[in-house]
Amino acid sequence: MAEVNNNNNNNNIEEESSINLKELLFVMLNNWHYFIICIVVSILIFFTISKFSTPQYEAKATILIKNNENALSQLSLLDNSFGGGNKSNFQNEIGQIQSYTMTKRAVKSLDLYVNYYQKSNFQKIEIYKDSPFLVELDMFKLQTVEHPIKVEILSKDKYILSYDSKENARQYDYGQDMLLEDKINFKGKNKTLAFGEWYESDGMKFRLLMRDEVNSSSDYTNIDYYFVINDLDLITKDFHSTQIDLINKESTIINIAFKYPNQKKAVDYINMLCKIYIDITFEEKNYMNTSTIKFVDAQISNIADSLANAEIKREEFQVKNNSIDLGGDAKFLFDKANELETKRAEEYAKTQYYDYLAKYISSADMDDGVVAPAVMGIEDHLLNNLVKELATRLTLKKSMSITTTPKNVQYQKINSEINSLKSQIEENIRSLKRVSTLASNETTRQLNIFNTELNKLPSTQRNLINIERQFKFNDEIYTFLYQKRAEAEIARNSALPDHKIVDEARVALKVYPKTALNLMIAILLGLLAPALYIFIRFQMNNLIESKADIEKISKAPIIGYIPRIPENESKLVVFAKPKSQITESFRSIRTNIKYIVGKGKNQVILVSSAMPSDGKSFISMNLASVISLSGHKTIIIGYDLRKPKLHHFFNLKNNAGLSTYLIGKDSLDEVIQHTEFNNLDIIASGPIPPNPSELIDSDENAELIKELRKRYDAIIFDTPPISLITDA
Incomplete structure (x- = not known):
């Protein structure tokens, strides 16, 4: 019986609930005008917000990051010891792309020192490449930044320049790439200038140039233009917001996305950022080849004068002595001299390299790449391996310094390994220099014997052999260095980038405001707001209105x-x-x-x-x-x-x-x-x-x-x- 009563009670509750819902529905239908009013108001608010909101456009590019045998493979070994593996390698590459340094390089490469605007319907619109004029800054002068400068075009030849007074204006030194602490005050100006004429006042120096592609039939008068000279640090912060995602977990292809109010600028920036990343990583890959060429060029420059002097003496001697016949003994001494000078040239080149390497590892920064011993004809297996390991870790350190701090565990481990390698290289250099000294001493001993025999020859033959010895010594070194430079140049030019751009950004799509979604939300809010109001009023209503x-x-x-x-x-x-x-x-x-x-x-x-x-x-x-x-x-x-x-x-x-x-x-x-x-x-x-x-x-x-x-x-x-x- 109790069960029957409970069922009856439940039925009554369900019936009452259904009646309440039905009653609520009737109340809402009776207040239909609230819904119409709220929907109309919501749509009007939506269109107002859409009209005056700053739009955002998203540009996307795709890059393939390859696993090479240099930086990434070495970093993989290091990361594996910490349990990071390839994931950490990949994050380092992503961190490098998103770094402030990379962003600033892209901003500079695009010459984003000036922003151009046009006023329209109480809004400012950035016109970027659509501006009819360009602002050329004097980069050797301080420039007042973040202050709007108005431009009224009178004709294709003249314009009116004006700006308001400002206190505590900031100045930027583009030469030193820094914002100055000192501030200046200046009064507003209004001046008529010719396009191409330099303007210098109030901490600014620039000139306006009419774009070549401007159509002479177009009318740019009666349009409010203005431009702003940018603080590079501020503009870099505006661009320092790239988003990077993997296409899938199994690949090393990444999507790089960037949002910005100007559609064309978003596309240009993301493409420039990708290009700079590819160029930098390619430069790092050719780090050793480039350093070798620089080192060899310096050595060639040093030996060139000696070779030129030796060649002049040789030519002068040949002019004075038309034909000299070297007898059997003289011919033997001449050949022996060439052989000994070749050995001496080889040992000299090695000694020069050892001195260079010792100086390099003792320097504080070691920014320039290290030259490999094998390039200079040094076949010592241990030294070649040590220098190669040092070059790899220096590259990793440089890459990680962009994305990590000196307190990072992996960064500190790389520093520790670099110091250990430097100590081993120093010890190895000392050992090799001892060997080279012994070889040089032996060559000197043989040359002393040669000189004793040489003094027995007639003076003309003796002078010829000495001149040829000097020329041979410098020529051997010069030829050797040019050969090594050619090898390094071939290696550099034949190298391919480790990464490549799969898809460049072409069109930046509008992502804010999302018209369709916002319109749907506006209609939904227009329905929800009155429904909620009526529901609350219905629930709180204590009036007796019905049976x-x-x-x-x-x-x-x-x-x-x-x-x-x-x-x-x-x-x-x-x-x-x-x-x-x-x-x-x-x-x-x-x-x-x-x-x-x-x-x-x-x-x-x-x-x-x-x-x-x-x-x-x-x-x-x-x-x-x-x-x-x-x-x-x-x-x-x-x-x-x-x-x-x-x-x-x-x-x-x-x-x-x-x-x-x-x-x-x-x-x-x-x-x-x-x-x-x-x-x-x-x-x-x-x-x-x-x-x-x-x-x-x-x-x-x-x-x-x-x-x-x-x-x-x-x-x-x-x-x-x-x-x-x-x-x-």
Whole structure:
């Protein structure tokens, strides 16, 4: 049985819930105009925001990052010791692309020293390459930055330059690439200038040039142009916001995306950034070849003068001595001299390299690449490996310095390994120099023997051999160096970049504001806002507006409905309009009361409500009137002793009434007043007493009701509101 009751309760709850939802739906449908208004307002707000919002365009490019055997492979070994592996390699490359240094190089490469704008409909629009003029800065002069300078084009030859006064203006030194701490103040200017004419004032020096591609038929007058000289640090920060993502986890192809208000500039920047990244990594790959060429060029420059002098002496000797025949002994000494000079040249080149390498590893920065020993003909396996390892780690350090701090664990490990390699190279150099010294000493010993034999020859032959020895020595070194330079040049020119651009940025797509999405959101908000408002108002509504509202808060049966009447109509509607709908409503209530009370019983009815002006008196007098029309003797009593008004509706006096009866001043017959309608009497409230509650609670009131039951078939009490006073 309990289970059945629970099911019934659940059904009632579900039914009530469905009724509530249905009621809520009807409320929303009845307030449809709110939805229309809110949707229109939301769409207007959307279009306003879209109109005045700064658009954002996204440019994308794709780069293939290859795993090479140099930097990435070496870094992989290092990262694996920390558990990073190839993921860390990849992050280093991404970090390098996103670095501030790389961004600034791209900004400089694009010559983004000046921004160009055009005013249109209270908005500033960056026109970038669409500006009819270019601003050429004097890069050797300080420039006032971040201050708008207006340009009014008068013709293709002249324009008006103007700008406002400014205090504490900042200046940028493009030569030193730095923003100055000192600030300047200047007054506004307005000056007519010719295109191509230099302007210098207030910490600025520049000139405007009309673009070559400007169409002579185009009219650029009456258009508000202005430009701003950029603080490179600020403009770099604006561009320092690239987003990089892998296409998928299995590949090393990345997407580089950049958002910016100007469509063309976004495309140019992302393409320039990719180009610079490819160029830098290619430069790093050719680091050793480039360093070798620089080193060899320096050595060639040193030996060139000696070779030229030796060649001049040789030519002068040949001019003076047309033909000299070297005999057998002289020929032998000549060949031996060539052999020894070749050895001496080789040892000299090695010694020069050892000195260079020792100086290189003792320097603090070691920015220039190191030359490999094998390039200089040094075949020592250990030294070649050590120098190669040093070059690799220096490249890694340079790459990591862009993306990490000196406190980074991997960065510190690379520094430690570099220091260890430098120590090993220093020890190896000392050992090799000892070997080279021994070889040089042996060559010197043999040359001393050669010189003793040479002194026995005639002076002409001896001079020829000495000149040839000197020439041979310098020529051997010169030829050797040129050969090594050619090899390094071939290696550099035949190298290919480790990474390549798969797809350049072509068109920057608009990503903000998203018109379709924002319009949908605007419509959704236009629907949601009034729906939420109506829902909250519906949930918080404590007004009684329907039968269901009464049934929710009370178990008392409902005996009828009374519609509202216009304010200007008679309140005694039962007598004024006996055939009206409202009169029929009172007849229905009369019938229901009779059904509830039963036949043959006196009807004692109290009419009250929670608040004033709810219609208590209106209900009381019309209910009494409709009962009297059925032939029942009826009396209505005005129990609102604080605010008497019932007598007004019947045009009766209020000098005697309930209050005078309860205090014993008047008898019952004296306070009962007969109305103009049959079977309907009234006891007015009477004069306002000082103690209404005590009078109503008195025994006289109980006696009054008892006596009236004997005289009348129906007694109607018109009472005050129950929520404000206790009389009711």
